[in-house]
Amino acid sequence: MNLLSIRIITTDVEKLAGFYEKITGLKAIRYTEEFAELKTETATLAFGSTKTLQLFGGDDVAKAAQNRTAIIEFLSKSVDDDYARLGELIGPHLVQEPTTMPWGNRSLLFRDPDGNLVNFFTPHTPEAFERFKRDTE
Incomplete structure (x- = not known):
């Protein structure tokens, strides 16, 4: 088993992907307005819109900006x-x-x-x- 990716659910994919581009100097790949990835040599940080939660079972699966x-x-x-x-x-x-x-x-x-x-x-x-x-x- 190998950890490949962490995905952050957000209400604003562009804002979050842009922030991570600025802090890392890497360019995020924007597949759609609802999904982007920042790939490093060892892992990927993904950004998914709250709209993508419907694909995983509904709005209650995850909540944006709630991580502690x-x-x-x-x-x-x-x-x-x-x-x-x-x-x-x-x-x-x-x-x-x-x-x-x-x-x-x-x-x-x-x-x-x-x-x-x-x-x-x-x-x-x-x-x-x-x-x-x-x-x-």
């Missing part, structure tokens, strides 16, 4: 550089400035326009570098 349990994480070359580059964009949504965590990663935590937590992290200690060695080479 998951953190969407991106491995970054330098969260400090990301913070300098994205400061204005993420400023109103900043949760935590770059901070070195007890497990050895340097982390930048903020929210996307729908309130989902986003973590950019960079291995910072030798042990953390070793854990992510295959992902940073």
Whole structure:
């Protein structure tokens, strides 16, 4: 089994996909007005409109902008550089400035326009570098 994709249900696919394009520098693929994907080397972040919920059983299957349990994480070359580059964009949504965590990663935590937590992290200690060695080479 291999995790391939995470999908965020949103009321505004264009706004959310555009935000993730700005923070990652990647271009989202827009298949329709109701569905887009941002593909990275290891996984895909998908954006589905609330209108797509009808295909999965109805409006009550998921609720847009209601997530309070998951953190969407991106491995970054330098969260400090990301913070300098994205400061204005993420400023109103900043949760935590770059901070070195007890497990050895340097982390930048903020929210996307729908309130989902986003973590950019960079291995910072030798042990953390070793854990992510295959992902940073």
